[in-house]
Amino acid sequence: MRKYTNEQYTQLHDAYSQGILTVKFADKLVTYRNLNEMKELLSEMELSLGLRKKHITKKFTSFTKGM
Numbered sequence: 101m102r103k104y105t106n107e108q109y110t111q112l113h114d115a116y117s118q119g120i121l122t123v124k125f126a127d128k129l130v131t132y133r134n135l136n137e138m139k140e141l142l143s144e145m146e147l148s149l150g151l152r153k154k155h156i157t158k159k160f161t162s163f164t165k166g167m
Contacts, residue, residue: 104145112142 108125115123116138122131132138146152 102144102148104148106149109142109145109149109151112138112145116142 111123111125115121116135119135121134121138122129124130132141143152147154
């Protein structure tokens with residue numbers, strides 16, 4: 101997982117909330133294809149920065165004799 105900064109997260113979040121697909125990070129200009137792509141990156145950033153925990157789903161199987 102890549103390392104992100106809080107500043108990068110804030111800039112991307114602000115652009116996403118305004119529906120802007122182009123964001124400038126330092127000396128790079130990044131244009132995203134759509135808001136879903138930005139949302140996926142925001143989720144990755146939140147995990148990396150510890151702003152959100154990954155949800156773990158547990159599945160349990162049960163059996164009966166059918167009587």
